[in-house]
Every structure is written in C-alpha cells, then in structure tokens.
Amino acid sequence: MRRLLTALALAIVGAVMLAGLAGLPRPGDPAAPVHTHVAAHIVAHGVEDTGSRNLVTAVLLAYRAYDTFGEVVVIFAALAAVMVVLAPAAAPPPGKTAPPPSPAPAVAPSPVVGFVIRLLAPFIAAFAALVLWHGEALPGGGFQAGVILGALLVLLSVVMGRGLEQPLVPAAAARWLQAAGPLAFAAAMLIGLAGAGAVLGLPAEPAWGRHAVLLLLELGIGLGGAAIILGLYLQMRGH
Amino acid sequence: MDGGWQHLDYFAFVALFCIGLYVVLAKSNLVKKLLGLNIMETSVFAFIVTSGMVDGGTAPVVGPGIDAPFASPLPHALILTGIVVAVSITALALALIVEIKRQCGTIEADELKGAE
Numbered sequence: 001m002r003r004l005l006t007a008l009a010l011a012i013v014g015a016v017m018l019a020g021l022a023g024l025p026r027p028g029d030p031a032a033p034v035h036t037h038v039a040a041h042i043v044a045h046g047v048e049d050t051g052s053r054n055l056v057t058a059v060l061l062a063y064r065a066y067d068t069f070g071e072v073v074v075i076f077a078a079l080a081a082v083m084v085v086l087a088p089a090a091a092p093p094p095g096k097t098a099p100p101p102s103p104a105p106a107v108a109p110s111p112v113v114g115f116v117i118r119l120l121a122p123f124i125a126a127f128a129a130l131v132l133w134h135g136e137a138l139p140g141g142g143f144q145a146g147v148i149l150g151a152l153l154v155l156l157s158v159v160m161g162r163g164l165e166q167p168l169v170p171a172a173a174a175r176w177l178q179a180a181g182p183l184a185f186a187a188a189m190l191i192g193l194a195g196a197g198a199v200l201g202l203p204a205e206p207a208w209g210r211h212a213v214l215l216l217l218e219l220g221i222g223l224g225g226a227a228i229i230l231g232l233y234l235q236m237r238g239h
Numbered sequence: 240m241d242g243g244w245q246h247l248d249y250f251a252f253v254a255l256f257c258i259g260l261y262v263v264l265a266k267s268n269l270v271k272k273l274l275g276l277n278i279m280e281t282s283v284f285a286f287i288v289t290s291g292m293v294d295g296g297t298a299p300v301v302g303p304g305i306d307a308p309f310a311s312p313l314p315h316a317l318i319l320t321g322i323v324v325a326v327s328i329t330a331l332a333l334a335l336i337v338e339i340k341r342q343c344g345t346i347e348a349d350e351l352k353g354a355e
Contacts, residue, residue, distance in 0.1 A: 006264045014257050021249045028294040030308060035293055039311040046312070047301050055299035055309065059316035071320045078327030082334040139298050143319055232330045236337065 050202060051210040053137045060141065061217050065188075065200040072181035072221060079178060079228045079235075086235050114159045124152045132222045133215075142218035146225025153230040157237075167234055169227065177227035184220020188213050248289055255282035269336050269346045273329065280325045287314045287321075 025032040042063065046055045050062040060068050132145035153168055162168050169177065176183075188200060191213055195203025203209040259282060262275025291314035297305060299312040340346050 003265070006261065009264060010257050010261055013260060014253055017253045017256065018250070021246050021253065024246065024249065024290075026246060027248050027289050028292050028296075030293050032290070034290055034311045034314065039291075039313050042312055043299065043301075043309050053301045055301065055312035056315045056319070059312050060319060064316060067316075067320055071323045075323050075327050078330050081331050085331070085334040085338050137300070137302070139300060141319075143323065236333060 050214070051207075052214055054135060054139065054141070056139075057135055057141050057214065057218075061214050062202060065185075065217075068217075068221075069182075069185045069200070072185060072224065075225065075228055076179065076182055079231050082232055082235050086238065117155050117159050121152060121156060124148060128152065128222070128226075132218055135218050142221030143225055145218070145222040147229065149222065149226035150229025153226060154233045157230065157233065167230075169230065174227055174231065177223055178231055179224065180220045180227065181224030182220075184217050184224070187220075188217055191216075249286065252282045252286040252289070255279075255285070267348045269339065269348060270333075272348070273332050273336070276332075277325065277329060280321070284318045284321055284325075288318050290314055 029035075042055055042059060046058040046063075047053055050058040052058040052062065128145045128148040131140035131148060132142060135141035135145070156162075157168050160168070167174060185200075191203065192199055192201035195201070195209060202213055256279050259275045259278030259280075262278060263272050266272055266275065291311035293308050293310055296308045296310045299309040299315070301309075336346055339351070343351060345351060
C-alpha cells in the first residue's frame with residue numbers, strides 16, 4: 001500500500017515537472033528570458049555600478065546585498081539553533097531507557113593522514129586566501145573561501161584531536177568570528193549610510209572605497225563561514 | 240518543441256529530483272530522509288544554474304580580452320544563497336536527529352511512531 005502511494009506520488013510529481021519543462025526555452029538559448037531582462041543590465045553596467053569584475057559578486061554584494069545579508073543571518077541562526085538543541089544540559093530524563101551515550105572512541109588518524117594534512121594545511125589556507133582576495137576579479141568569493149577554510153579547520157581539528165574542550169580557535173575569539181558575517185554587514189550598512197546615503201549603498205567618491213566595502217563583506221562572510229562550519233562540527237562531535 | 244531532445248539536461252534534473260523524493264518517502268531512517276532531501280536540493284540547484292547557461296558563454300567575469308557572451312550571473316547568485324540555506328537546514332536537521340537519538344534511542348521513523 002505504502003509502496004503504491006509512493007509510486008503514485010513520484011509519478012504525479014514527475015509528470016507535472018516534465019509538463020512544465022516542455023514550455024521552457026532550451027538550455028543555452030541566448031534569447032531566453034533569463035538572459036534578456038535584469039541579467040542584460042547587470043552584464044552591461046555591473047562593472048561601472050559596483051567596481052567588481054566578477055558579476056556574480058556584483059549581484060551578491062551590491063545588487064542583492066539584502067538577500068546576502070539574510071543568508072548570512074540564516075547560517076548564523078543555524079549555528080545558534082544547533083548549539084541550543086545540542087546543549088550539554090539536555091541530558092536524557094532518568095525515566096527513559098535511552099542507552100548511555102558511548103564515549104566517542106579516540107580514533108587516532110594514521111600518521112600518514114596526519115602528516116599529509118599538516119603538510120597541505122598552509123597550501124589550503126593560501127588557496128582560501130586567494131579565493132577570497134580575488135573574489136571580485138576571478139571566480140570565487142567569501143562563501144567559497146569560507147568553505148575551504150572551514151574544511152581546513154575541521155581537518156586540523158580531526159588530526160590534532162581537538163574537541164569542544166580544547167577547540168582549535170579560542171572560545172572568546174570564536175564567538176566574534178562566528179558573528180563576523182552579520183557584523184561585517186552592519187559595518188557596511190553604516191558605511192553605506194554615511195558614504196552613499198543608502199543602507200548597503202556603495203560609496204562613490206574614493207575609488208578604493210567600493211573595493212574596501214566589498215572586501216570587508218567578503219572577509220566577514222569568509223571568516224564567519226569558516227568559524228560557523230568549525231562550530232557546527234565541534235557541536236556535532238561533542239556527542 | 241523539437242521532440243524534447245533539447246531539454247535532455249532538464250530531464251536529468253527531474254530524474255534526480257524524483258530519486259531524492261523517493262528516498263524521502265520510502266526510507267524510514269531519518270538520516271536517509273535527510274540525504275534524500277539533499278539530493279532534491281541538488282537537483283534544483285543544478286536545474287537553475289543550467290538555466291543561466293548560454294551557447295558558447297563563459298563565466299560572468301569581465302576582464303580584458305574576454306568578450307564572449309556571459310552566462311547569466313543572476314542564477315549563480317541565487318543558488319549561492321540556496322546552497323547556504325541548504326547547509327543550514329542540513330546542520331539543524333542533523334542536530335535534531337542527534338537529539339532524537341539521545342531522547343528516544345532510535346532514528347527510525349516507524350519505531351518513533353510507536354515509541355511515543
């Protein structure tokens with residue numbers, strides 16, 4: 001019965017989606033609406049409007065900066081929610097017959113793995129910095145750099161056996177780093193209000209001002225993203 | 240319109256979406272359900288990014304000597320937002336699953352129904 005319902009649901013969803021696809025322009029069609037309205041304007045004016053040669057960055061941090069602000073708050077809120085859900089105080093009530101949580105086995109990674117990760121760490125960090133720094137001129141940006149850096153921090157935490165008790169980043173600094181994204185956006189909002197007369201506007205007068213604001217946002221997103229990924233990992237690992 | 244062959248890329252995403260939906264519906268393990276959800280999200284991301292592609296186009300990075308048609312930057316930026324939200328959902332769902340395991344001792348949806 002359940003299998004029948006599942007198959008029925010799949011068939012209906014698939015049929016509806018296929019029917020919808022039939023009305024779409026073929027992928028790669030230069031005359032498709034996705035290329036002709038806002039995108040055409042952004043491609044034509046994006047560089048002079050924002051000073052960023054990477055148009056994806058221009059959309060992300062200038063045209064749709066509010067959107068990105070919400071995105072940064074979402075991932076910050078996710079970390080906060082995970083911390084609340086996995087708070088150590090939430091011990092199982094005594095009545096339940098939940099098995100006691102087995103202590104995490106102290107898995108020592110093999111020396112080869114540890115050595116290779118330690119050897120590669122500086123290069124991974126340098127790559128993350130390149131992706132972040134060139135986010136406005138090459139494919140890349142704050143989120144990508146944050147993910148690379150966060151993965152590196154998680155790897156190093158595994159190799160060095162650092163848990164919640166001895167985190168890689170000191171707890172006091174980690175608090176501020178985890179909030180770096182929203183904080184950077186708050187600063188950019190104030191700068192925009194003072195320099196351009198609009199929240200999240202880009203100041204026009206000094207030529208480097210726009211680059212500075214974009215770089216500030218990228219730095220906040222990157223460092224904040226890395227700290228949040230590390231925080232999520234540590235929270236999960238603590239149990 | 241040409242027999243649908245030009246939409247072949249899109250069909251792949253429909254198939255991927257249906258695979259993810261099947262996992263969500265048919266599997267009882269909560270972690271597997273979460274994986275199915277991620278498969279569905281991935282298919283949507285790939286679909287929207289593909290819609291921004293253009294014949295002979297390059298990445299939307301303007302520079303000296305780059306004159307080709309650019310892929311539409313809007314889908315890329317939108318999907319970047321979507322990926323971040325997907326990561327947040329996954330993290331929160333995993334945390335909830337850990338807590339469910341701790342409270343109820345199981346992560347099978349069938350057994351959870353009988354447990355309470």
